Amino acid sequence: MGVWQPINEIAKNVEAGKASAVDLVTKALKIIDEKKEYKAIIAKTEKRALKRAKEVDTKVSKGESVGRLAGVPFVAKDNFLAFGADTTAASNILKGFEAPYQATAIEKLEAEGAICVAKANLDAFAHGSSTENSDFFTTLNPADKTKVPGGSSGGSAAAVMLDMAPFALGTDTGGSIRLPASFCGAVGLKPTYGLVSRSGVIAMASSTDVIGPLTKTVEDTALVLDVMAGKDELDSTTIERDKQPYTDLEVNKKPIIGVIKEYMGDGVDGDVKKSVSKSIEQFRKKGYQVKEVGLPYTDLALACYYILCPAEISSNLARYDGQRFGFSDKNAKNLLESYEMSRTKGFGAEAKRRIMIGTYVLTSGYYDAYYKRAQIVRTKIINDFENAFSQVDFLVSPTAPVTAFKIGEKASDDPLAMYLMDSMTIAVSLAGNPAISVPIQESDDMPVGLQIVARKNRDRELLSFAKELEGTK
């Protein structure tokens, strides 16, 4: 057994008085300190966490109900607004920002007794695939300290694999949960777009941003999703949740599996392909029907995303103007200078790059050629998935074309080298379907993730199938 029991067991033991929330939180905080060198964490929320833990223990002693996640410590990516520490999105422009309210996801978890113990590192504003774009520091991969943990939710994935908490929260806009899950060996779920409220989460690209858990097991992920999922008045893009709990993990009939042809091609590392092929063999042995399926427009997904995503970023980051919150350069002489100087000093290189591209593609005169055209290509990408799901129940592929790379290896002059890390996760983000990365057989001692994609709103079926796979690892 690992450092942490399954989440539902931890909560049951707290509820029964067999474990104390204070002990659990203390244990999490201790591990965070012991493994500081990995730089997974930006700040601990120690004081508040211990106070809340005491409250849970007091409730237990009075025989009051404490919830399905009673006393369970967790780590939130630092783009979730949360009390107890600053919310920075790993950016200099938000250094010192104190959240005046909490994200709905955090509120829902706290209502069930979960306790946020720390805020995890990320690429600033979630712009990146390695945490190297954090304005503060780069997180190290728990499997190999010389390598990146993936990103942008790299701190969250590392925190889970380092046993800092039984689960962590991440956000995924083009692969930011799935990629670090794959690089670190965690389970990482990107739910159906709209299933989890994003109120109180710092926006990146609103038309693909989702929230999801990172854990060590599919069962833990299912429980966290079940607590967070559902409509929220504070986020008008949320959809109705499944009435059946996401924790009911049962596969009723043998699903048909589609292997995404385009994601098993030349761009994929040979050893990654071998691991994935082995998993596919396992499906066959279990009696699943396996087919090859094509997504003809998927090769355009990256180009499509790198128009739509910067466009939305440039709009979402316009609010950081140095006036109402965040860094403000006091040396400015007038309002325009105040905007320019605050943003110039406050934003890192990648945020600036994306703001500039976004501004360009939204400029009148270029709007039709870039932005509108990309939105139409998005429709074609969505149609690809619909066609595929008329033939199969699940699509599988590697989560990433490679295993974790060396720190600094892709920080070249060409930002496209880094963008290519997301080439297998981005199309799914554009389509809005749920997808999960599950660790499969390692390659050269580095974790490999298998991406499984399901039909929209079939998150429970996706988790059920992922659990089957987990059993064969």
Place this chain on the structure above:
Amino acid sequence: MANLSVGDVLALARLARLELNEQELKQAIVELNSILGYVEQLGDVDIKNDKPTIQVTGLKNVMREDKVIDYQASPDDLLKNVPSQEGRYINTKRVIE
């Protein structure tokens, strides 16, 4: 092929309310042209018969009751992140000289 000039990138930075030093400007020209060159592959796609996708939920006109939600955050809590204030007003620089 995208071919942004020095002037184009400076104008763009101005629109985005960003300042670029000489080194950043040089780098931005190379990077933006590389990225825009890459995304131009979408230009070859036949888009006559498809409609743009703006969002994927299919939700339309989401309404809710117009009621106060108690966030338990006081105006002072909301003002604590303000860079410069006078009383309960937010200070900004002059707009008109």
